[in-house]
Amino acid sequence: MCLAVPGKVVSIDHHADPLTGLIDFGGVQKQACLEYLPDVRVGEYVIVHVGFALQRLDEESARASLELFEQLGLLDEEFGDAWEQAARQESGSEVR
Amino acid sequence: MKYIDEFNDPALARRLLDEIRATATRPWALMEVCGGQTHSIIRHGIDQLLPEQVELIHGPGCPVCVTPLDVIDKALAIAARPEVVFCSFGDMLRVPGTDRDLFRVKSEGGDVRVVYSPLDALELARKNPGRQVVFFAIGFETTAPANAMAVHQARRLGLDNFSLLVSHVRVPPAVEAIMTAPECRVQGFLAAGHVCSVMGTAEYPELAEKHRVPIVVTGFEPLDILEGIRRAVHQLERGEHSVDNAYARAVRDQGNPAAQRMIEEVFEVTDRNWRGIGRIPASGWRLGAAFRAYDAEHRFDVTDIRTEEPAVCRAGEVLQGLIKPTECEAFGKACTPRTPLGATMVSSEGACAAYYLYRRMSGAPAPRGARAPQEEMNPVG
Numbered sequence: 484m485c486l487a488v489p490g491k492v493v494s495i496d497h498h499a500d501p502l503t504g505l506i507d508f509g510g511v512q513k514q515a516c517l518e519y520l521p522d523v524r525v526g527e528y529v530i531v532h533v534g535f536a537l538q539r540l541d542e543e544s545a546r547a548s549l550e551l552f553e554q555l556g557l558l559d560e561e562f563g564d565a566w567e568q569a570a571r572q573e574s575g576s577e578v579r
Numbered sequence: 580m581k582y583i584d585e586f587n588d589p590a591l592a593r594r595l596l597d598e599i600r601a602t603a604t605r606p607w608a609l610m611e612v613c614g615g616q617t618h619s620i621i622r623h624g625i626d627q628l629l630p631e632q633v634e635l636i637h638g639p640g641c642p643v644c645v646t647p648l649d650v651i652d653k654a655l656a657i658a659a660r661p662e663v664v665f666c667s668f669g670d671m672l673r674v675p676g677t678d679r680d681l682f683r684v685k686s687e688g689g690d691v692r693v694v695y696s697p698l699d700a701l702e703l704a705r706k707n708p709g710r711q712v713v714f715f716a717i718g719f720e721t722t723a724p725a726n727a728m729a730v731h732q733a734r735r736l737g738l739d740n741f742s743l744l745v746s747h748v749r750v751p752p753a754v755e756a757i758m759t760a761p762e763c764r765v766q767g768f769l770a771a772g773h774v775c776s777v778m779g780t781a782e783y784p785e786l787a788e789k790h791r792v793p794i795v796v797t798g799f800e801p802l803d804i805l806e807g808i809r810r811a812v813h814q815l816e817r818g819e820h821s822v823d824n825a826y827a828r829a830v831r832d833q834g835n836p837a838a839q840r841m842i843e844e845v846f847e848v849t850d851r852n853w854r855g856i857g858r859i860p861a862s863g864w865r866l867g868a869a870f871r872a873y874d875a876e877h878r879f880d881v882t883d884i885r886t887e888e889p890a891v892c893r894a895g896e897v898l899q900g901l902i903k904p905t906e907c908e909a910f911g912k913a914c915t916p917r918t919p920l921g922a923t924m925v926s927s928e929g930a931c932a933a934y935y936l937y938r939r940m941s942g943a944p945a946p947r948g949a950r951a952p953q954e955e956m957n958p959v960g
């Protein structure tokens with residue numbers, strides 16, 4: 484229910500009331516209300532829930548998280564095969 | 580950066596799992612509050628990949644599941660009225676009321692429509708001035724700004740044929756209720772990421788301090804969930820209990836102030852019954868006095884609601900994390916997503932449905948690649 488989908492702002496209709504923009508979700512485009520992010524710009528990523536952009540996605544934070552994960556305990560144990568299989572079968576199947 | 584694939588990387592997931600394994604020296608029980616996280620955990624088998632010491636308890640964060648039975652029955656009564664166009668998010672249609680569901684009302688001639696956004700319902704009101712358009716406004720803090728905007732616009736545009744049947748719920752009072760329950764086993768929380776995208780984190784330090792539990796704001800992709808767990812376990816091992824944000828790319832400490840202002844303008848805090856759980860003080864929102872005229876409960880005086888839950892359903896215990904769905908006698912037998920006895924078997928975010936969809940029939944491993952039928956562009960319920 485509280486899932487919100489990340490998408491990229493493609494265009495903004497500044498005359499629309501409430502403020503509206505076109506958001507691209509990996510190829511599928513949909514309108515969303517931008518009234519809660521009035522200063523959002525074309526090209527930024529936002530999370531959208533039931534037709535409303537709720538928050539920007541911050542690229543710097545995203546990169547920092549991924550870098551942190553890269554540096555975690557560089558053990559190379561083999562216990563995650565199930566994981567890899569799951570990920571392979573799931574990949575591309577989900578937009579969240 | 581697309582923010583999805585990167586947070587699904589199996590090699591990094593393994594690193595996180597290694598780290599959690601290396602950190603956890605004792606058994607810990609964490610609750611993921613949000614049903615979206617429950618779904619993701621079961622779908623990706625995260626609970627089965629974790630070291631044995633770390634148990635995930637599934638929380639009550641599925642708004643479809645906790646919408647009280649009397650409100651469902653009111654929805655059914657309103658939707659059956661000839662002048663009404665009843666609009667709802669899709670998952671609510673199969674939620675069992677006392678003797679039928681919204682699908683049944685629709686098949687019996689009620690004008691029941693599934694919408695993606697509350698603004699779609701508003702548009703229907705604009706186009707059909709002769710009909711009464713009612714939107715079933717359920718959800719947590721994530722959905723409240725959207726529903727608030729719809730009714731705010733309705734008043735501004737003078738659309739008097741639009742109203743909301745409101746059953747909004749709030750996370751912090753539910754956390755409080757869970758922690759004060761005598762049988763509570765929860766030692767740490769993964770807080771619902773998108774709720775915090777709207778509300779920020781200000782409501783949580785008091786809860787973390789009072790109950791001495793770490794509360795880690797957590798996202799929805801596999802790496803997000805593992806990182807939330809890693810940080811919670813890290814705190815628990817050190818005897819700490821603070822609020823931490825493991826989903827910084829989508830959550831600012833202050834949340835979204837514009838959305839909060841709209842919620843405050845339109846709604847007021849109220850006590851709310853949670854289906855299967857009971858009354859939790861201050862755990863909901865209803866329309867404030869200035870918007871009372873748009874409250875469907877007032878507009879359509881629905882009285883004489885007598886509710887009755889099926890006796891076998893243990894959804895209340897499932898929602899409180901007291902039992903796993905497989906411990907319910909009816910699970911997968913009398914109760915399936917086609918014939919749900921309780922709301923937790925309806926929504927793909929309900930724990931019973933998640934276990935069923937991914938074939939957790941007896942706690943056995945899920946076949947990999949099992950997949951929910953529809954959820955992608957429909958982030959609802």
Ligand code: SF4
Binds near residue numbers: 893895908911
């Ligand atoms: S399996 Fe069905 S009957 Fe049992 S608790 Fe879940 S919803 Fe209720």
